[in-house]
Amino acid sequence: YCTDVWFNEAMQFMETDETPFFCYISTNAPHGPFNVHEKYSAPYLQQGIPKQRARFYGMIANIDENIGRLRQWLADNNLTENTILIFMGDNGTAMGTGITADGYPTDGYNAGMRGKKTWVYDGGHRNACFIHWP
Structure with a gap:
């Protein structure tokens, strides 16, 4: 999986x-075509989240795991006492926003902000x- 490869290579470079x-680690995730190992999308599918969105969220879960x-x-x-670690995204959600009555995003999640x-x-x-x- 490309995100795993990039983080592995980064750690090898630093070592x-x-x-x-x-x-500088620039992932292409989360981004189409939304290919991710099932273990990352499964928790979202089990909650009834549609497949494409569950895979999108799974890609984010994989990034989170790699940052950890x-x-x-x-x-x-x-190296923690001599390293500055910065994590940031490049834009808001690509899917827009919307929340169901029970609190799930219908398209994407922008913390209630307008636009995408x-x-x-x-x-x-x-x-x-x-x-x-440090």
């Missing part, structure tokens, strides 16, 4: 480089970001 490093692996790898290699990917409204450009440093 073999003895000097300060800059490592990367953070653990940095800790195991004593390519729009100038907040829903088009505001997204997750976290920064961790």
